[in-house]
Amino acid sequence: MAQEISKSSELGSSTNARSKEKRSWRSLVRWIPTSTDNILAAEKRLLSIVKTPYVQEQVNIGSGPPGSKVKWFRSSSNEPRFINTVTFDSKEDSPTLVMVHGYGASQGFFFRNFDALARRFRVIAIDQLGWGGSSRPDFTCKSTEETEAWFIDSFEAWRKAKNLSNFILLGHSFGGYVAAKYALKHPEHIQHLILVGPAGFFPESDAMSEWISKFRATWKGAIMNHLWESNFTPQKLVRGLGPWGPDVVRKYTSARFGSRSTGEVLTEEESRLLTDYVYHTLAAKASGELCLKYIFSFGALTRMPLVHSASEWKLPTTFIYGFQDWMNYQGAQEARKHMKVPCEIIRVPQAGHFVFIDQPSSFHSAVLYACRKFLSPDPDHEPFPEGLTSA
Numbered sequence: 208m209a210q211e212i213s214k215s216s217e218l219g220s221s222t223n224a225r226s227k228e229k230r231s232w233r234s235l236v237r238w239i240p241t242s243t244d245n246i247l248a249a250e251k252r253l254l255s256i257v258k259t260p261y262v263q264e265q266v267n268i269g270s271g272p273p274g275s276k277v278k279w280f281r282s283s284s285n286e287p288r289f290i291n292t293v294t295f296d297s298k299e300d301s302p303t304l305v306m307v308h309g310y311g312a313s314q315g316f317f318f319r320n321f322d323a324l325a326r327r328f329r330v331i332a333i334d335q336l337g338w339g340g341s342s343r344p345d346f347t348c349k350s351t352e353e354t355e356a357w358f359i360d361s362f363e364a365w366r367k368a369k370n371l372s373n374f375i376l377l378g379h380s381f382g383g384y385v386a387a388k389y390a391l392k393h394p395e396h397i398q399h400l401i402l403v404g405p406a407g408f409f410p411e412s413d414a415m416s417e418w419i420s421k422f423r424a425t426w427k428g429a430i431m432n433h434l435w436e437s438n439f440t441p442q443k444l445v446r447g448l449g450p451w452g453p454d455v456v457r458k459y460t461s462a463r464f465g466s467r468s469t470g471e472v473l474t475e476e477e478s479r480l481l482t483d484y485v486y487h488t489l490a491a492k493a494s495g496e497l498c499l500k501y502i503f504s505f506g507a508l509t510r511m512p513l514v515h516s517a518s519e520w521k522l523p524t525t526f527i528y529g530f531q532d533w534m535n536y537q538g539a540q541e542a543r544k545h546m547k548v549p550c551e552i553i554r555v556p557q558a559g560h561f562v563f564i565d566q567p568s569s570f571h572s573a574v575l576y577a578c579r580k581f582l583s584p585d586p587d588h589e590p591f592p593e594g595l596t597s598a
Contacts, residue, residue, distance in 0.1 A: 241486070241487045241490040241491050242491070243340060243491065245487045246339060246340045246484075246487045246488055246491060247263075247291075247340045249315075249480075249483045249484040249486075249487045249488075250263070250291075250313075250314075250315050250339070250340060250484060251263075252480050252483065252484070253315045253318050253480045253481060253483075253484045254293070254315065254318060254321075255480075256318055256476070256477065256480065257295075257318060257321045257322055258322050259295045259296055259321055259322050259325040260295070260296045261293050261294060261295045261296065261321070262293070262294050263291070263292070263293050264291075264292050264293075264294075265289040265290070265291055265292070265340075265341075266289060266290045266291075266292050266365055266368050266369060267287050267288075267289055267368060268287075268288050268289065268290055268336075268361055268364035268365050268368055269287065269288065269364055269368075270285050270286060270287040270288065287342075288336065288341075288342040288344060288361070289341060289342045290333050290334065290335075290336060290341050290342075290361070290365040290368075291313075291314070291333065291334040291339055291340035291341040292331060292332070292333050292334075292365075292369070293314060293331070293332050293333075294329070294330070294331045295321055295325040295329070295330040295331075296325065297325055297328060297329040297330065298326075301327065301328050301329045302327075302328055302329070302374075302375060302398070302578065302581040302582070303328065303329045303331065303371065303373070303374040303375065304324060304328035304329065304330050304331070304374065304375045304377060304574075304578075305331050305332075305333070305371070305374050305375070305376050305377065306320075306330065306331070306332040306333070306377045306378075306379075307332075307333060307335065307362075307376070307377065307378040307379070307382035307383075307385060307386050308332075308333075308334070308335065308338070308339070308379055308380075308382050309378075309379040309380025309381045309382045309383070309404075309406075310380055310381035310382075310406070310496070310498075310499070311441060311442065311489065311496065312338075312379070312380075312382075312488075313334045313338050313339030313340070313484075313488045314332035314333055314334050314339060315339070315481075315484050315488075316379075316481075316561070316563075316564065317332055317563060318477075318481070319477075319563065319564055319567040320563050320567055320570065320571065323567070323568075323571045324571060324574065327575060327578075327582055328375070328578075331369075331371075331374075333362075333365065335358060335361075335362070335382065335385065335495055336357070336358065336361040336362075336494075336495060337357075337494030337495020337496070337497075337498075338488065338494070338495045338496070339488050340488075342494075343491060343492040343493075343494035343495070344494060345494070346493070346494050346495065346497040346498070348497075348498070348501060349501075350501060351501045351502060351510045351511055353501075354498045354501040354502060355385075355388055355502075355511075357498070358385045358388075358389075358495075358498070359385065359388055359389045359392055359393075362385065362389055363389070363392075363393060366393075366396060371396070372395075372396050373396070373397075373398050374396065374397060374398060375397070375398050375399045375400075375401065375578055375581070376389070376390065376397050376399075376400055376401070377401040377402075377403065377574070378401075378402055378403065378405065379403040379404060379405075379563070380403070380404050380405065380406050380534070380560065381406050381498075381502070383402040383403060383404065383405025383406060383407075384405055384406045384407040384502065384509075384513065386400060386402065386405075387400065387402060387405060387407070387513050388513075390520075390521075390522050391516055391519060391520070391521075394521040394522050397522055398522075398581065399522065399523050399524075399525070399577065399578060399580070399581070400522045400523070400524045400525070401524075401525045401527065401574060401577050401578075402524065402525070402526050402527070402539075403526075403527045403528075403562060403563065403570075404527070404528055404529065404532045404534040404560050404562060405513070405526070405534065405539075406502075406503075406509065406534065407502070407509040407511075407512060407513045408509075408512065408513050408514050408534075408538030408539055408541070408542055409508075409509070409512065409514070409534075409535050409537070409538035409541075431505070436500060436505070438497050438499065438500050440493070440496045440497070440499060441489070442489045442490070442493060442496050443493070445486070445489045445490050446490055446493075452486060452489075452490055453482070453483075453486045456482055456485050456486040456489065457482045457486075459485075460473075460478060460481055460482045460485055461478060461482070463561075464477075464478065464481070464561075464564060464565075465478060468565060469529070469530075469531045469557055469558055469559045469565050470529075470557050470558050470559070470562075470564070470565030470566040471564075471565065471566060471567065473564075512538075513542065514538060514541050514542045514545075517541075517542040517543070517544075517545035517546050518545045518546070518547065520542075520546045520547065520548050520550075521548065522548060523548050523549040523550070523580075524546070524548065524549070524550045524551075525550075525551045525552075525553065525573075525577035526539040526550070526551070526552045526553065526598075527553050527554075527555065527562060527570065527573045527574070527577070528552070528553070528554050528555070528562065528598075529554070529555050529557075529558030529559045529560060529561075529562035529565060529566070530554055530555065530556050530557065530558060530596075531557075531558065531559040531560075532558070532559055532560045532562065533559070533560055534560060536552055536554060536598055539552050539598070540552060540598060551577065551597065552597065552598035553573045553576070553577070553595055553596070553597060553598070554595065554596040554597075554598050555569045555570060555573060555595060555596075556569070556594065556595075556596070558570070569592070569594060569595060572592035572594075572595060573592065573595055575592075576589065576591065576592050576595075
């Protein structure tokens with residue numbers, strides 16, 4: 208009897224072992240090796256570099272039935288949606304700074320900035336809906352207006368859930384576009400707007416329009432235009448490469464923030480952790496990324512340029528650009544001509560589009576100067592930061 212039990216036990220152990228082996232093997236051969244858990248784990252590893260304590264939370268922004276008029280509920284599911292949020296420890300009565308990432312990125316891209324900024328602000332960084340560790344609902348928008356509402360309204364639902372008001376809003380690249388559009392709709396909640404290399408300020412010129420029309424007429428242009436209108440995103444390429452995707456992302460981050468960096472090169476540890484994080488955020492389910500063709504026409508030209516809304520601006524605004532930023536600061540200069548509120552444009556030498564990674568110290572100086580009204584006892588006499596340029 209004892210021998211039978213022993214054999215049965217051995218058989219059970221053998222079966223469990225084979226089951227675990229199969230699960231392990233399935234995990235190894237899975238074409239796209241990522242998940243929401245992988246994203247949050249990679250985020251935690253990346254933020255281990257940050258010394259300031261923080262709280263990570265999934266902020267519930269509500270739920271709605273399929274077919275709801277609320278854009279981000281328009282899917283086959285009525286499950287709640289969440290915005291991944293990190294809040295850093297700060298001194299009491301510190302002004303609140305909300306940071307919004309750009310296209311194809313997520314809040315972890317600010318990892319080089321959290322410590323310095325948390326010394327002066329209550330820093331809150333989010334993953335926009337459809338990106339990073341936030342919910343990734345089906346993206347069903349069919350127009351520019353719907354797409355803008357998808358991001359603006361989900362951010363407003365997050366703000367309400369967090370019970371925030373009177374905060375400084377900082378947005379980078381596409382996050383700058385969203386921040387600016389949000390500020391136009393809900394200016395009453397914001398004290399100051401900081402736009403870092405924002406998308407959407409440079410309107411299409413006649414010369415550019417002519418060049419694009421000629422390029423579209425070529426076979427290469429026709430193919431690229433078809434891919435654009437088909438919503439072929441860089442993330443689709445990463446997913447299509449399956450288990451080779453992480454290596455492609457590693458080569459990109461190593462080049463962009465290493466050998467081809469315009470500023471402070473990442474350390475080996477920073478590069479390794481950022482690469483891991485970037486891969487998981489890019490390879491996860493397509494959602495927010497599908498906004499691309501509705502916000503920009505072929506050639507990355509904005510369908511509804513923000514410069515056309517400049518006269519409606521209601522908030523003091525600071526623009527920050529790297530000298531080598533492919534987003535042209537002249538769009539901000541053009542917008543400033545029509546603004547009826549204070550507007551500054553600050554440029555950071557030896558920095559590209561990711562100015563906050565390329566030159567973190569200079570970026571922090573620019574942000575502190577932009578917010579001097581909330582930080583300095585004598586803001587009118589605060590000197591312009593050395594090494595930066597005012598445009």
